[in-house]
Amino acid sequence: MASSLECRAPLLDHSVVEFCMRIPPIEKVRGGVDKVVLREAMRPHLPQTILRREKQGFGAPLAHWLSHHLQDAIADLRSPDARITEVADAARVHECIASSMQQLQSDWRAPLRVWSLLMLEQWLRHHA
Numbered sequence: 001m002a003s004s005l006e007c008r009a010p011l012l013d014h015s016v017v018e019f020c021m022r023i024p025p026i027e028k029v030r031g032g033v034d035k036v037v038l039r040e041a042m043r044p045h046l047p048q049t050i051l052r053r054e055k056q057g058f059g060a061p062l063a064h065w066l067s068h069h070l071q072d073a074i075a076d077l078r079s080p081d082a083r084i085t086e087v088a089d090a091a092r093v094h095e096c097i098a099s100s101m102q103q104l105q106s107d108w109r110a111p112l113r114v115w116s117l118l119m120l121e122q123w124l125r126h127h128a
Helices: 014-022 036-042 062-067 071-078 090-102 109-127
Strands: none
Touching (some): 071 090
């Protein structure tokens, strides 16, 4: 959690976890609906649209960041001083960046590839 966003911290309180561990599994799912106990507990406080809503992910706007705010960092990956070339072939890194940047809007994996390379570079600069 030191490096990521955790939005459920209140549910990690040890007394809540201990209580939930005492609930039989059969009580936690009903009719294909999960988190039944939590949904029932929140019924007086939340609208039905929230209680019935499917699970949603939290996605950062990586494609936007990479297209705008992180251009200098991407240029650093291509520089001769890039630390990533100590652990990966420079030509492959450059090829991955080029193809991924062309696919930022068309392939959901493309921003993740470039982001992973940026994070590896940052880790190498600070820890290796």
